[in-house]
Amino acid sequence: MSYHLAVWEGPRPADHKAAHTTFDTLHSEHMGGLRTPPTILIQHYIGALVARRPDLDPDAEDDEDDVPWSDGPLINNASGPLFYFGMVYSKYEQAARFAVERALALELVCFDPQERRLVA
Template sequence: MSYNIALFDFPIPNDFEKVCEYFEKYEDEDIQELSPSMLRFYQEISHLYPCLCELPDDEIDDSVWCDGPLINNFMTKIPVIGFVYSKVDEALPVVIKLANKKGISVLDWQQGTVFNAKQ
């Protein structure tokens, strides 16, 4: 099991249920390239928390990510990224803050919350 969040680089409402509907509508829509804001976010977050695939074998268990390559999770209209449960308290607040700073909103299913970026 992992702790998953969805990332939106387009305006979404503050209502959790409505955002879940947006996700269901677009979840299978692949993209060819990342938007500028999503690319900047990916670059910064993967610098802070490197992809599993970039870590030496003896550091993989220390990763915050539950899967890799991390970039593959971003090649859809609404990326979903997953954390290892033991790293959620450390990494989730950092990821949400950085996403919002980059204009990216976050849907957190476990908390039933939308962390909306200022658009």
């Protein structure tokens, strides 16, 4: 089981419903089919996450105990202005707290797709 967050570059939606619509649109445009390189700001954001908590190495079996990310490398979960990533449910609280703080500090939109709501 995992917990997911969506983070994107762009104007902050007016409310939770608008954020859900924006997420759906961005997800269908950027995560299906052909992906584009992540924006510089999204790359910077992902860099901050892996500087705090190491990226998951799919070839290393012992990584899984120390890493909160549900897959890796994290950059593979980004396309254009959207980064949609998962965290291991048992470890998501601290990782998600930092992820949200960094997103807000960089003026990125942070959305919880499980609860269909803007975060902070």
